[in-house]
Amino acid sequence: MADYPTVWHKPPLIASAGLRWLLGGLVALYLATAMATIDINWARLAAGLPRGWRFVASFFTPDFISRGDEIIEGLAESLAMTVTSTVLGIALAIPLGLGAARNLAPRPVYLACRTVIATSRTLQELIVAIFFVKMFGFGPFAGMLTLTFSSIGFIAKLLAERIEAVDPGPLDAVRATGASWLQWVNYAIQPQVMPRLAGLSLYRLDINFRESAVLGIVGAGGIGATLNTALDRYEYSTAAAVLLSIIAIVLAAEYTSGLIRERLR
Amino acid sequence: MLRLTGLTKRYDRGEAALAGVDLTVPDGEVVALIGPSGAGKSTLIRCTNRLVEPTEGTVELDGQDITALAPAALRLARRRMGMIFQEFALIERLTVMENVLSGRLGYVGFWASWWRRFPPGDIQQAFHYLDRVGLAGFENKRADALSGGQRQRVGIARALMQAPALLLVDEPTASLDPRTSRQIMRLILELCDEGGLAAIINIHDVALARQFAHRIIGLRKGRLVFDGKPDSLTTDALTTIYGAEAWATLPDDDRDG
Amino acid sequence: MTTPVWRRRTTRGQWAIWCGWLFGALIVAQGWRFISDATLWDFVWDAPAQAGDMLSRMIPPRWSYAPAILKPLWDTVNIATIGTLLAIVLATPIAFLAARNTSPHAGILRPLALAIIAVSRSINTLIWALLLVTIVGPGVLAGILAVALHSIGFFGKLLYEAIEEIDPTQSEAITATGASPAQVLAYGVVPQVLPTFAGVSVYRWDINIRESAVLGIVGAGGIGLQLNASVSKLAWPQVTLILIAILGAVVVSEWVSARVRAAIV
Structure with a gap:
């Protein structure tokens, strides 16, 4: 018993002690510099805090009435943008997703589709919206196009990943019957990826609604404009009403899509 | 000495998983617990250290009534009952040493255990046992x-x-091949002998139970239906425990000594 | 003898499905009409000309503007990083309160934690920023808080789901040693969720870089401020340079995040 060691240390994640200290030092240095460059305007902060409290309190007295028409108009616009852009996005994402699946598409098609997807995914919605507003004018049309554009990349990428993961057995079996390419996709691939596509579409519907609430900030339609105006006028009770409506719709949508996904499974 | 009295467990629905089990295990005795799936073997073991809360009855270890203990006292009592699992139940992402030291958690404060600062004696003990089990x-x-x-x-x-x-010990060999199973059973037996530990080993493999245990207990539908020496586990007894089957084909002389 | 006809569904089922599709189509048509009514079509038809004009003005980028965007770019990265760290600190306890198997109090604390997660997720980073700018004033601080407040929901949700999916026998084994509840968490739960935790952190950091690039549009610090100003001044060559900077940051962060996640798994 006496021969056994009395100390033991867990082997560290990074074996070299020098590298460990160096990395630790760099992280600490970065954090210190980053923190130092946040200039906080304490006077402004102190002035804002009572306002913050007033805002939190206004969640218990939301005002749906005074700007009721604007809220309804804004929500309707957001919902219209959400629905149309999701449908349009799915319609365009399906061919793109087929093209971006390595096991289906020839190499040049694959690369082209992947490029489109990458572009759509790297550009933040609001940036795209700024440009669409410049091109198509203010209003929900620009917003709808923005949401469509980002839905395409999102759905196509995940759809392509699902197609690449299909069970290869039925693929060969249907091809062996002498089916055409379209028949092959229809019989061998579609049944396997349909649940995933439906799930993705519902998920994207949800995201699009949340995003549609933001686009109004740059003039691309939706409830965001109403919220922005309310905050500009310091009408916190109206802003609270808008936020509560958004939260309620998001939660309702999430709940419903959960139910639907359950049934699809 | 462990004494179970009228130990009963009823789950929310359905019949009792354990129906009034009385059992006494003296120090140093290794008891094999056999019985068909769903007979309540696992429930019995988990009721003993109250991982599963028994519905009725008492568990006494060295005269202390485990079933009456408040949470803090129960934790102290659990330290006296080591548990070994079917799927090993190791913390997969931690080192072997951390897993072994986790046996001392009941003796060590939270922050000491969080920073892995166990007392030197514990670490020495851990190295000793690792050596003893061949690791x-x-x-x-x-x-x-x-x-x-x-x-x-x-x-x-x-x-x-x-x-x-x-x-x-809950099905210690169910996830192992036959040869490793025997090695593990032998190791458990040796360790019990060395430390004078009592053990309840819940096991599917009747041949292993016969070969290694001091005493065999048969459980069926939550009731004790057999209690005796390994030699007295006859074909009739097996029929009582498991139901009718051609038990004669059971390889009685399955010894690898 | 008549030839039996094979149908995939019963007549009634077929009708229900057709009605469903019809209903969906009506909703989409209604949404489209709404958007179309709110659109000035003259602007839309003019869009290709506008786009061409814009593109021609955007090239070449104004490289001499680069020094002016270094500080905003640094701020953008800091907003994402510090915001993510803050979210990790705040979301971890919430996740443990929200997970069914670790929540200390299922009656009040668990629903409360779930509500915080739901509200935080429903409201976009930009909307949080919009609110915070009116409360704490414009600047990096509002951005950091906005990123943190939205990330709490994202983190909390993924983390509590991971906690609910742990292997229960591992924590059972720790309980059986006589460990205290805190020790059961530290030994039986934490090691199991650590990889998810690290993966989600890096993934969210990557998303947050993208988000914080646009926060400046509502005044919450970072490069979005320059983007917005340049767009309103119609300084297109500057816009191009800013976009290049944002794309660079996004691509680098995505690469880092993918590398780190690959290393963890």
């Missing part, structure tokens, strides 16, 4: 890098670290 030099390996037999050895070392008076 000297494995302390820095991650648990998920080990084979099944090696993992079970770590599980055994963890249970021994608790300095228990009793081992609760």
